[in-house]
Amino acid sequence: MHVPLPRVGAHGYCGHMITEAGDTKMPEKISTAVRIMIGGGPAVLARPAGALLVDDRGGPFHRGVLADLGHTPDQLRHLNALGFDPYAYAAPAERVPTLAVRLWLDRLAASGPVIDGAAELAVDMERRLVAAIHPTGAAERLIVDVDGIPTLAPGLPAQLAPGTGPALHSFDRAAGVLLAELVGMGPAAGEAAAALVDVLDRRGGPADVLALLDRVDPALLDPALLAPVGAPIEAIRAFAAFLRASEDGAGPLCFGDELVHGRIAATLADSWIVAGGGDHALATAEALLAGNPAARVTVVAASIGTAAANTARYFELRRRHVADDGGDGRLEFRTGAEPGAMTVTRTGRYAEGGVEADGYAAAAGRARTLPLAVGRLVRWARERRGQVTGSLLFDADRQYLGYRLHFAAEGLLHQVDVTGAASWFLPAEVFAVELARQVELMGERAVPPESGSAPTDLGPVAEQAARLAAARQRGTVRETRTMPEGWA
Structure with missing residues (x-):
């Protein structure tokens, strides 16, 4: 199916036609190639000179409901060198207003050509x-030829369903890994692999996969199973539990x-x-x-992260709402165990960490997935x-x-460069688990958690x-497939 596009856009770019397969059919007239950055936020500082910025301003600084950041001017004083003076908006120990950061980022975005919207390559x-550009509020798209290597700064990836992990961030990903592992087991798992292919072809869900494994090879569902199939099966269990909870929870x-x-x-919910x-x-x-x-809120976690515990947000929340710290008692912390797969009581309440509540919000981790803007390139x-591979970028x-x-x-x-918050979550589809872990550790060393900041x-x-x-x-950009000496 072909989707028509405008012949000439507001910025003088020619129209093209883009197919569902990811190919774009262009008319005889060719538009001038442009350098482009997709996504912004504080990563807009990476925009190449003269590059077109496409950003929907969808992050917490523009659409968030919180009036203040979690940090004070003292914690953000180094931003002065980058054009933002936090002391102009708050006292040294006060929290910096979100609006101040929003205005700074808007000025940076408007310092060059910019389109409010989204784009995909x-x-x-x-x-x-x-790049197919979708201006906010416009019915049609613009297509521009890309000059050089585009820069992506898509922000933080999606959050994880409880009980899953960054590398097995979706049901499709977990099912794909499970199928690969079953095929790798050879004839012994041949029947299970064939049945799984059949279920996936019929667009079956997590419950369907678990049911077929129970029918074909119940031993695979043993929680004590140490084989590589154990991890994707546990993730699929968690996705099944999440779907049940969405249906059964009141x-x-x-x-x-x-x-x-x-x-x-x-x-x-209260x-x-x-x-x-x-x-x-x-x-x-x-x-x-x-x-x-x-509202009464219970935060359930294995522990409060060191960086989070050093934010002004954490101290203020405790002072205002934790009873032991003199607060109103509306906030409680339950630490000691990682949140697991979803559990719903017979009355439709959510249960976790020995607590029951009417509402549940998952904020326990983020997916290691490819940016949405490269979806068509992956399919192409x-x-x-062909191949989709990745490398790390460092300076001198x-x-x-x-x-x-x-x-x-x-x-x-x-080629496409990814920077900003998303760059700390190496896509599981491209990078090895060990390298992703090394990047996480590098971030912890490069940004001491005692500062109250995470790398993102x-x-x-x-x-x-x-x-x-x-x-x-x-x-002086250096490209490598492994961690440089000193970080490894």
């Missing part, structure tokens, strides 16, 4: 790299981002479980407590039996700048983006 019928079941970004109302111990879980708790004066490469001082994706097929190579927070992302821009200008 594709390969056209003449095998050139193009109250709201959501992800923390939906509350922080204002897509779900805090007033949908008692909430927030699963997770990082700052995003704390932000979720704050959104609930601020948005619903009647794989449908042509061995500071991490992000990762580069390589899409190779039919003798062509298209405002300050570290802005600094990383500025370093990437500087390294490009100097020609």
Whole structure:
């Protein structure tokens, strides 16, 4: 199916036609190629000179419900060198207003050509790299030819369903890994592999997969199973539990981002479980407590992360709402065990960590997945039996700048650079688990958690983006498939 596009857009770009397979058919008139950055936020500092910025301003600084950041001017003082003076908006020990950061980021975005909207990359019928741009509020798309390597800063990936993990972040991913493992087991698992293919072809869900395994080879469902199939099966169990909970739960079941970004109302329930111990879980708790004066919130986690525990947000939440710290008793922390797969009581309440509540918000981790903007490029490469590979980017001082994706097929190579918060979550479809873990450890060492910041927070992302821009200008971007000496 072909989707028509405008012949000439507001910016003078020619119209093209893009197919569902990811190829774009272009008219005879060819538009001028442009450098492009998709996504922004504090990573907008990485925008190449003169590049078109496409950003829907969908992050917490623009759509979030929280009035203040989790950090103070003292914690963000290094941003002064990048054009933002936090002391102009708050006292040294006060929290910095979100609006101040929003205005700073808007000024940065408007310092060059910008379109408010979203975009995805594709390969056209003449095998050139193009970007399909969806301006906010517009009915049609613009297609531009891409000059050089595009930069992506998609922000934080989606949050995980309880009981799953970053590498097995979706049912499709878990089912695919399970199938690969069953095939690798040879004839002994041949029947189970064939049955799984049949279920997936019929678009079966997690419960269907578990039912077929129980019918074909019940031994695979043994929780004590140490074979590689154990991990994807446990993830599929968790997805099945999440779907059951969404059907059986009487109250709201959501992800923390939906509350922080204002897509779900805090007033949908008066008692909430927030699963997770990082700052995003704390932000979720704050959104609930601020948005619903009647809300009582229990944060359930193995522990409160060191970085989160050093934020001004954490201290303020405890002072205002934790009874032992003199607060009103509306907030409680239950630590000691990682939140598991969803559990719903007979009365439709959610249960976790010995607590029951009417609402549940998951904020326990994020997916290691490819950015949405490269979805068509992935299909283009794989449908042509090509490859999608990745490498890490560093500057001359061995500071991490992000990762580069390589899409190779039919003798062509298209590349995309990913920076910002998303760059700390190496896609499981491309990078090895061990390398992803090494990058996480590198972030912990590069950004001491005692600072109150994680590598994905405002300050570290802005600094990383500025370093990437500087390294490009100097020609000192270093590409590697392994960790540099000193980080490994």
